[in-house]
Amino acid sequence: MAGIDKAAIAFSIAIVAVGVGFAFYAGNVQGNAPAVSAPVITKTAEPKTQTDPFADIVSKVKKEAASTTTEKNVEVKKEVKTEEPVAPVEKSTEPKTVSVTISPGSSSPGCETSNECYSPSSTTISVMDTVEWKNTDTAAHTVSSGSPADGPSGTFDSSLITAGSSFEHTFDQAGSFDYFCMVHPWMVGNVQVN
Ligand SMILES: [Cu+2]
Numbered sequence: 001m002a003g004i005d006k007a008a009i010a011f012s013i014a015i016v017a018v019g020v021g022f023a024f025y026a027g028n029v030q031g032n033a034p035a036v037s038a039p040v041i042t043k044t045a046e047p048k049t050q051t052d053p054f055a056d057i058v059s060k061v062k063k064e065a066a067s068t069t070t071e072k073n074v075e076v077k078k079e080v081k082t083e084e085p086v087a088p089v090e091k092s093t094e095p096k097t098v099s100v101t102i103s104p105g106s107s108s109p110g111c112e113t114s115n116e117c118y119s120p121s122s123t124t125i126s127v128m129d130t131v132e133w134k135n136t137d138t139a140a141h142t143v144s145s146g147s148p149a150d151g152p153s154g155t156f157d158s159s160l161i162t163a164g165s166s167f168e169h170t171f172d173q174a175g176s177f178d179y180f181c182m183v184h185p186w187m188v189g190n191v192q193v194n
Contacts, residue, residue, distance in 0.1 A: 097130040097168070098123055100189065102161070102181075107139035109186050117181070118143075118189035125171060126194055132168035135161045141181045143167055148185035153178075 101119045103111055111117035123131055133143045140162050145155035155177060158167035171177070171193040181187035 093126065095128040095130065095170070096125070097132055098125055100131055100133045102133055102135040102137055102141050102143075102187075104137045106137050106141065106181075106187055107184055109184075112186040112188070117184070117187035118179075121189045122192065123190070124192040124194065127174050128170065128172060129193070130168050130170040131191055132166055133158065133161065134166040135163055138163050140183065141187065142183060143169075143179050143189075144182050145177055145179050147178045147188065148180050152182070 100123055103116055103119050105111065106117040115121045118133070125131065135141055140160045142160055143156070143158040144152045145157065146153035156169040156179075158169075160183075161167050171191065174193045177191045177193065179189050179191065
């Protein structure tokens with residue numbers, strides 16, 4: 001009677017094992033279970049080891065989830081890095097130099113009728129910009145702040161600019177600056193500094 005009971009227990013354990021779904025183990029169980037009672041102990045031990053694969057799967061899933069999260073974090077960091085190189089371009093108003101030509105033949109009256117003794121006769125610049133007067137005439141001229149009527153104002157004065165030479169002045173203050181040639185009083189010009 002005792003041997004039959006053990007065999008019955010072994011069968012029932014084997015059936016339970018099959019029911020749980022470990023078919024590849026269940027195949028061995030069904031083959032060995034009917035033999036002796038000893039394999040039954042082995043079979044009851046095997047399901048415990050079979051729970052480990054589940055634990056492994058769970059841990060694998062957790063690791064994958066963790067690695068996926070890490071990758072997402074890396075991607076976010078990369079996106080931030082790509083934004084960093086976009087540096088704001090500073091608009092710098094660097095001082096510039098504007099040229100004015102002392103026209104050929106301006107040593108004789110006539111250029112004032114078309115206002116071309118200094119060309120251009122009116123120049124608009126910004127504070128800290130520089131105006132360079134180039135004497136393209138064959139005679140010497142001056143660029144003197146002020147007007148023929150009121151005389152030199154003293155803000156700037158080139159003194160004589162010989163033929164082919166030039167004179168430049170940097171305007172560090174805003175304002176309207178008239179100038180003229182002290183040798184040829186019909187030569188007048190203006191610099192507007194904003
Ligand atoms: Cu002159």
